[in-house]
Amino acid sequence: xxxxxxxxxxxxxxxxxxxxxxxxxxxxxxxxxxxxxxxxxxxxxxxxxxxxxxxxxxxxxxxxxxxxxxxxxxxxxxxxxxxxxxxxxxxxxxxxxxxxxxxxxxxxxxxxxxxxxxxxxxxxxxxxxxxxxxxxxxxxxxxxxxxxxxxxxxxxxxxxxxxxxxxxxxxxxxxxxxxxxxxxxxxxxxxxxxxxxxxxxxxxxxxxxxxxxxxxxxxxx
Numbered sequence: 001x002x003x004x005x006x007x008x009x010x011x012x013x014x015x016x017x018x019x020x021x022x023x024x025x026x027x028x029x030x031x032x033x034x035x036x037x038x039x040x041x042x043x044x045x046x047x048x049x050x051x052x053x054x055x056x057x058x059x060x061x062x063x064x065x066x067x068x069x070x071x072x073x074x075x076x077x078x079x080x081x082x083x084x085x086x087x088x089x090x091x092x093x094x095x096x097x098x099x100x101x102x103x104x105x106x107x108x109x110x111x112x113x114x115x116x117x118x119x120x121x122x123x124x125x126x127x128x129x130x131x132x133x134x135x136x137x138x139x140x141x142x143x144x145x146x147x148x149x150x151x152x153x154x155x156x157x158x159x160x161x162x163x164x165x166x167x168x169x170x171x172x173x174x175x176x177x178x179x180x181x182x183x184x185x186x187x188x189x190x191x192x193x194x195x196x197x198x199x200x201x202x203x204x205x206x207x208x209x210x211x212x213x214x215x216x217x218x219x220x221x
Contacts, residue, residue, distance in 0.1 A: 134148060147193065
């Protein structure tokens with residue numbers, strides 16, 4: 001029965017986390033890749049996903065762009081594709097303002113927690129530029145379940161790669177509030193792992209992540 005009037009109660013699951021870990025063969029966790037656009041977050045996350053899948057581990061990638069096609073549609077998409085009213089779209093649509101970026105990360109953090117609770121190694125690839133938002137996701141997870149990974153690449157390197165042509169548009173003034181150009185990026189102060197995307201290839205970076213998971217007991221239970 002649906003709860004009404006704010007009268008909601010948390011219901012504990014009958015299947016314990018230990019039971020899920022035993023069934024899955026790995027520990028649930030959220031591997032949170034963060035870094036500038038073009039640093040290699042999505043590519044590394046998908047490569048780790050592929051390598052872990054080949055090892056028989058239960059994984060899933062939550063990609064920043066993909067999420068905005070569904071869970072976090074913008075106002076225009078909610079009106080045109082979902083039939084929302086202007087008022088509803090204004091309330092629930094997620095754009096790229098500082099407040100919208102916060103809500104984007106809050107929502108995906110909650111989804112990632114559900115995946116982790118289910119025993120899935122969840123890989124997220126979001127710029128997530130604000131430290132406070134990443135820390136808020138860490139706070140809703142159990143100790144050890146949030147693995148913050150800085151995909152570290154210099155701005156000049158990211159601009160040279162510019163796979164989507166976004167830096168070029170930002171420099172030309174066609175994109176406002178673009179992270180690294182006219183909006184800030186707050187790097188993690190104490191990430192669990194730093195990947196040297198300036199000097200290492202994708203496979204090597206992915207292997208660094210898997211080595212961390214192996215060393216810290218996420219892959220064998």
